[in-house]
Amino acid sequence: MLPTFWTRLVVAGALLATGATCALRSAPDAVLVIRKGGTYTGRYQSTSSGQACIRIATTEPVVLEGCELRGPGLLIDARAGGANLTVRNCRGYGEQPTTDNQARGRFLEINDGTHLLAERNYLDHTSGLLVYRWQGAGTAAQTITVRANQARNIDGRYRNGGGALVSFLQLNQVHGVEHIDISWNEVVNTPNHSLVEDNINLHNSSGTARSPLLVHHNYIQGAYPLPATAPKFTGSGITTDGDASSALTTTAYVEAYQNTVVSTCNAGMNIAAGHHNYFHHNRIITSGLLPDGSRLPATYAGTAVFNGYEKPGTVFFGNRMRSNTIGFVxxxxxxxxxxxxxxSTDACAPCTDTRHLPGPITLQTEAQEHASWQAQLRQAGQQVGLITSLARN
Structure with missing residues (x-):
């Protein structure tokens, strides 16, 4: 990595810190284009759904530290391929789209990357993070880590009604990558102020038998249709997904444990695709109520293991659910x-040793789950979201 020289410059209203001004460019599709490795901070705001705040145009290691990003479009664009990216202690605010039939932009999208560490960031009304395919070797230095982020209201709504299927985090066609870690993230979605499908969606993505794709100790609250009282919904808290036709390209070797999933319509956690996926020691709690006490009609089942894409036994097999605690209204x-x-009736044969919480499951029950997760966080010495001393620009 290039050495970092913290020179503060005001350029087009953005506060920049970089080791070389030649590394910085603006373009119609991005407020800032980064063409050289280094550490960058500052405030960047776009005004168009078609303009990113920051575009990564180098394969050298880039660190975004303490940035504030605002706009209706993609906040961090790392889609060029080969990005080696760390995003730490940044704030991302999605704004109203400027185009019909388009959701607010993602906090981060990376395609064919070699390294991603996204930790202790704060996301507000964005379309979350998307990782599409992977070029990294799956070593500890060339893998995907999404850890200790705080998200509020993942928002796929269009300005003209309806919306897109978005997630806090989706891995799509990330095949056989070792050392992936998705942990200690806190995601809270408010009914009628968000629109998320699966909060964590693992689509045709996999770890390995030796090094499973780990999803653990996350707190996920809220997944609702729009309006929240609509009768149908297909989202969830955490789901394995994907229509791949081979064992090598389907979702596989996922281990999800010690997650807390609260107040999700349709489902809490599902294994709907793939093989050798193992969900255990999770807590899935839904009262079936909105904050005002009215009923949510679109809740279905806490968990299920089902062949959602009707694939043969060579693609969908070897999945397990064990020792989960569930109270799902x-x-x-x-x-x-x-x-x-x-x-789920007739869709949970591999679900064993389930602990069914006694009723009633209430809004207070849900609130207690959040308090309990926060106590786990403190016990583990973890901190979620921004480190205030580093977040000041």
Whole structure:
């Protein structure tokens, strides 16, 4: 990495810090284009859905530290291929789209990257993070880590009604990559002020038998249709997904454990694709109620293991659910108690040793889950979101 010289310059209203001014460019599609490795900070704001705040145009290591990013479009664009990117202690604010039939931009999109560390960032009304394919070797230095971020209201809504299927984090076609770690993230979505599909969606993506793709100790609250009282919804907290036709390209070797998933319509955690996926010791709690006490009609089941894409036994096999704690209200159903559907009927044969919380499951029950997760965070010596002393520009 190039040495960093913290020279403060005001350029087009943005506060910049970089080791070489030749590394910085502006372009119609980005407020700032980074063409050389180094550490960068500052405030960058775009005004168009078609303009990113920052575009990475180098394969040299780039660190974005303490940045503030605002705009209706993509905040960090690392789609050129080969990006070696660390994003730490940055704030990202999605704004109203300037184009119809388009959601607010993602906080970060990286295609064919070689290294991604996204940690202790704050996301507000963005379309989350997308990792599409991977060029890195899967070593500890060339893998994907998304850790200790704080997100509020993942928002796929269009300005003219309707919306896109977005996630806090989606991995798409990331095949056989070792050392992936998705942990200690806190995601809170508010009904009617957000639109998220699966908060964490693992689509045709995999770790390995030796080094599973780890999803652990995350707190996920909220996944609702729009409006929240609509009768149908297909999202969830965490889901393995994908229509790949071979064992090598489907979602596989995912281990999800010690996650807390609260107040999600449709489902809490699903294994809907792939092989050798193992979900265990998670907590899935849904009261089936909005904050004002009215019912959510689109809740379905706490968890399920099902062949969502009807693939052959050579693609969908070897999946397990074990020792999860569930209290999932689904009005009118009875599994195992009235108005409950903890385990999806006829879709949970591999679900064993489930602990069914006694009723009633209430809004207070949900609130206690958040408090309990925060206590785990402190016990583990973890900190989520911005480090205030580093976030000041």
């Amino acid at each position: 689904s009005w009118g159903r009875q599994s195992p108690y009235p108005n409950r559907h903890d385990l």
